[in-house]
Amino acid sequence: MANRRRRPQPLLIRVTHWINVPALVLMAMSGLQILIAYPFFGPRGATYDWMMQGWMPPAWMRAGSWLAGARHLHFAFAWLLVVNAIVYLGYLAASGEWRRRLFWPPRDTRPAIQQLLYYLRLRKFAPAKDLYNGLQRSAYTAAIVLAILEVASGLAIWKPVQLHRLTWLMGGYDGARVIHFLALVGLGAFVVLHVVMVIVHWRQVPAMITGGRAPADDEAAP
Amino acid sequence: MTRVPPSRRDAFRALAALGLVACDTSKPHKGALGRMERVTETLEGAMLSERVPSRDLELTPMDAIPGYHVAPEIPAVPDDWKLIVSGLVATPLRLTLADLRALPQIGARIRHHCVEGWSAVADWSGVAITEIAKLAGARPTAYVEFRSFDAPSATARGYWSSWDRASALHPDTMVALAMNGAPLTPKHGAPCRLYGSVKLGYKMVKYLTEISFLDRRTGGYWENQGYEWFAGV
Numbered sequence: 536m537a538n539r540r541r542r543p544q545p546l547l548i549r550v551t552h553w554i555n556v557p558a559l560v561l562m563a564m565s566g567l568q569i570l571i572a573y574p575f576f577g578p579r580g581a582t583y584d585w586m587m588q589g590w591m592p593p594a595w596m597r598a599g600s601w602l603a604g605a606r607h608l609h610f611a612f613a614w615l616l617v618v619n620a621i622v623y624l625g626y627l628a629a630s631g632e633w634r635r636r637l638f639w640p641p642r643d644t645r646p647a648i649q650q651l652l653y654y655l656r657l658r659k660f661a662p663a664k665d666l667y668n669g670l671q672r673s674a675y676t677a678a679i680v681l682a683i684l685e686v687a688s689g690l691a692i693w694k695p696v697q698l699h700r701l702t703w704l705m706g707g708y709d710g711a712r713v714i715h716f717l718a719l720v721g722l723g724a725f726v727v728l729h730v731v732m733v734i735v736h737w738r739q740v741p742a743m744i745t746g747g748r749a750p751a752d753d754e755a756a757p
Numbered sequence: 758m759t760r761v762p763p764s765r766r767d768a769f770r771a772l773a774a775l776g777l778v779a780c781d782t783s784k785p786h787k788g789a790l791g792r793m794e795r796v797t798e799t800l801e802g803a804m805l806s807e808r809v810p811s812r813d814l815e816l817t818p819m820d821a822i823p824g825y826h827v828a829p830e831i832p833a834v835p836d837d838w839k840l841i842v843s844g845l846v847a848t849p850l851r852l853t854l855a856d857l858r859a860l861p862q863i864g865a866r867i868r869h870h871c872v873e874g875w876s877a878v879a880d881w882s883g884v885a886i887t888e889i890a891k892l893a894g895a896r897p898t899a900y901v902e903f904r905s906f907d908a909p910s911a912t913a914r915g916y917w918s919s920w921d922r923a924s925a926l927h928p929d930t931m932v933a934l935a936m937n938g939a940p941l942t943p944k945h946g947a948p949c950r951l952y953g954s955v956k957l958g959y960k961m962v963k964y965l966t967e968i969s970f971l972d973r974r975t976g977g978y979w980e981n982q983g984y985e986w987f988a989g990v
Contacts, residue, residue: 607785
């Protein structure tokens with residue numbers, strides 16, 4: 536299989552991954568600057584009592600210095616990220632890389648649970664893995680799902696009238712704002728976990744920069 | 758004197774500085790941010806449709822709807838107030854409130870989308886901009902400018918905003934005379950304001966004094982300070 540000869544981290548995966556890092560940070564920070572203009576959820580006169588209200592993110596979490604500046608940053612980097620995501624997802628689909636990267640429940644559910652039990656010291660040995668283990672696949676796939684939700688809810692907030700069907704799907708304009716914020720919280724949690732795991736498994740970092748070593752012929756046999 | 762070749766750190770600093778200049782958030786219409794705004798604007802123009810949004814909305818209580826103005830106090834209507842229709846028109850107009858009330862009226866329940874992030878729903882009625890364009894014999898100009906008597910000080914220029922033609926002539930875009938079935942109150946832009954369903958709140962000029970059909974873009978009060986010009990929803 537040609538797939539087996541590919542390096543662990545192909546060039547397009549690395550490039551799109553590293554573009555994500557500054558772009559996502561800027562999107563999150565400009566997003567929080569936009570939030571403080573009205574840090575409440577739900578329409579006027581009927582704010583959602585089940586949602587947190589009035590949280591003002593501290594200055595170090597924000598970028599763009601004021602509402603208009605933050606909105607311009609947010610829209611500029613949004614398009615960059617959308618193009619980056621299309622390249623990434625297109626490559627995953629065309630190359631077949633999705634097979635070894637995305638969470639496939641029949642294959643990955645049991646190893647993901649075993650991996651979690653191993654991390655929690657409830658299991659002695661880690662389950663077998665190839666490029667990623669099941670838990671990694673579940674985390675990376677969740678991040679992609681959250682990113683897609685983030686883009687969909689963002690489009691719904693941006694164009695609640697022109698994209699009315701999408702906005703309806705996101706629970707209306709005010710519902711989309713909630714999803715947009717909660718997906719950010721989810722992505723933030725992913726990034727924290729991801730960075731912790733990267734620090735713990737620091738030996739795998741070089742592959743994300745250089746691409747890593749392609750398996751030799753004898754290793755390539757299934 | 759020996760010339761020190763630029764180090765990698767210098768190059769990095771230069772690149773960072775360039776990035777900051779390109780993304781200067783205090784001048785967001787310029788540099789890379791300005792270029793991206795024009796990309797966004799092109800998309801917004803292409804997405805704009807003539808269809809009107811759903812009216813199936815829950816009304817927001819009147820007292821929960823804020824009223825913004827740039828004057829220190831709620832602006833009072835000038836004694837000699839008339840709505841001027843000017844620019845590239847066959848017949849410039851000076852319309853009284855009675856004149857406006859005598860014209861065909863449209864009405865719609867519309868969700869307001871404020872740039873700050875809040876939304877509020879009200880019923881609006883008044884005279885469609887298409888009606889006023891017809892009455893004045895307006896040329897098919899690319900832009901329509903809306904001016905206000907709401908001004909930050911007695912000497913300052915009043916609030917204003919300019920719109921693309923398609924948004925100004927959208928079937929929901931109107932000179933609103935009434936909100937929730939009652940004449941517009943001073944808090945909400947009396948005697949009349951611009952209202953519609955396809956723009957953010959700051960585009961919908963209150964305390965209206967003048968509508969001009971123009972072939973050039975004339976910015977706006979918030980737009981000139983950095984907010985997006987198109988600002989469609």
